[in-house]
Amino acid sequence: MPLGWAIAGIGSHADLKIAPAIPRARDSRLIAVYSRDQKRADAFAATHGAQAAYDRLDTMLADSRVDAVFVASPNHLHAPQTIQAAAAGKHVLAEKPMATSVSDAAAMIDACRKHGVTLGLGFELRFHPAHLWARQLIDRGAIGRIRLAHGQWGRGNRGEPEHLPRAGLREWWETPQLIGDASVLVGLGVHVFDLMRFLLREEPVEVIAMTDGQTARQPLEHIAAISLRMSGGAIAQVMCGRMLPDTQNDLALYGSDGRIATKETIWEARLGQAELVSATQNHSESYQYDYLANFVAELDDFHDALQHNRPPAATGNDGLQAARITAAAIKSARTAQSVTINPPKD
Numbered sequence: 001m002p003l004g005w006a007i008a009g010i011g012s013h014a015d016l017k018i019a020p021a022i023p024r025a026r027d028s029r030l031i032a033v034y035s036r037d038q039k040r041a042d043a044f045a046a047t048h049g050a051q052a053a054y055d056r057l058d059t060m061l062a063d064s065r066v067d068a069v070f071v072a073s074p075n076h077l078h079a080p081q082t083i084q085a086a087a088a089g090k091h092v093l094a095e096k097p098m099a100t101s102v103s104d105a106a107a108m109i110d111a112c113r114k115h116g117v118t119l120g121l122g123f124e125l126r127f128h129p130a131h132l133w134a135r136q137l138i139d140r141g142a143i144g145r146i147r148l149a150h151g152q153w154g155r156g157n158r159g160e161p162e163h164l165p166r167a168g169l170r171e172w173w174e175t176p177q178l179i180g181d182a183s184v185l186v187g188l189g190v191h192v193f194d195l196m197r198f199l200l201r202e203e204p205v206e207v208i209a210m211t212d213g214q215t216a217r218q219p220l221e222h223i224a225a226i227s228l229r230m231s232g233g234a235i236a237q238v239m240c241g242r243m244l245p246d247t248q249n250d251l252a253l254y255g256s257d258g259r260i261a262t263k264e265t266i267w268e269a270r271l272g273q274a275e276l277v278s279a280t281q282n283h284s285e286s287y288q289y290d291y292l293a294n295f296v297a298e299l300d301d302f303h304d305a306l307q308h309n310r311p312p313a314a315t316g317n318d319g320l321q322a323a324r325i326t327a328a329a330i331k332s333a334r335t336a337q338s339v340t341i342n343p344p345k346d
């Protein structure tokens, strides 16, 4: 039986990436979409070949053809929509950031556990082959013990004004309680936090963040630099920002015996290069541009996880850890103090 997907939140992410990726994913089909506005839902369904369009989430969740819901709504809705979908017996693949608070993220995990459904998180950087290669190299000790890591995700257009007036459907991006008290930290940085945990297989124990926001005058930041002290002793630097039109979205991992560096891999599309340099090895790989490949891989992984009763590549606990790091970064930026994080409970 093909996996029947529904999408809650049919904004630009769903339109440009998730809905087009579903037909490329193995044995999957887009059954239904939900918008607050029936006309928008109908138009989206017509564009992307969805079989049904709903203006009520509960009605969509009652559609027996829907097996899994991709939650791509504004951040403050990830928790209530996930909890509602879980109660209706649907599996959930939720977009990042998992929620606008650590307690909401934990409630999502509890709800999915209680109702016996699978919860995954949309951390597509885990599916870039450069990052998978880097992880394998680290695991087999190719660069020794990692001491320093850098990762950056920025974006921007030349001449972009500092304050982008976002009206209408995009206004939530500028509203602290709807986006989660941070802007680029939850938009971009959270992906790199997850990537550091994924590659190093370590948890951050201390966070220091400097941003140009998190003040009464400017609650939402445009630029953030975050240092994570990892449990094994490595220091991971995460940079993120908007208004950076010429940003280099690269990754570097420096170990006791060599380095792994990637170029242009920290972005939603698959592209870029990766290299391994050590005393005994010098090897590089490059990746053909494919805008959707990382999302197709994410959907395929989720489907495979359901079929084989295993956790997806990025779980609710991974989303929760990213939420804890984000909360620590916000606190650190506000107080100009370092913030410690206790290890996860399981």
Ligand SMILES: NC(=O)c1ccc[n+]([C@@H]2O[C@H](COP(=O)([O-])OP(=O)(O)OC[C@H]3O[C@@H](n4cnc5c(N)ncnc54)[C@H](OP(=O)(O)O)[C@@H]3O)[C@@H](O)[C@H]2O)c1
Residues within 6 Å of the ligand: 009, 010, 011, 012, 013, 014, 034, 035, 036, 037, 040, 072, 073, 074, 075, 077, 095, 096, 097, 122, 123, 124, 168, 169, 170, 171, 172, 173, 178, 186, 187, 268
């Ligand atoms: N993994 C990634 O790389 C990636 C990339 C981009 C975005 N995302 C995530 O995907 C999610 C959606 O992002 P997006 O850029 O697609 O969002 P968006 O286009 O700004 O909005 C999504 C939809 O939310 C609804 N909406 C807007 N304001 C609302 C409000 N105040 N209350 C309730 N609903 C509202 C609107 O749909 P209706 O009015 O039709 O209901 C809108 O079309 C976010 O969580 C974002 O972080 C992830």
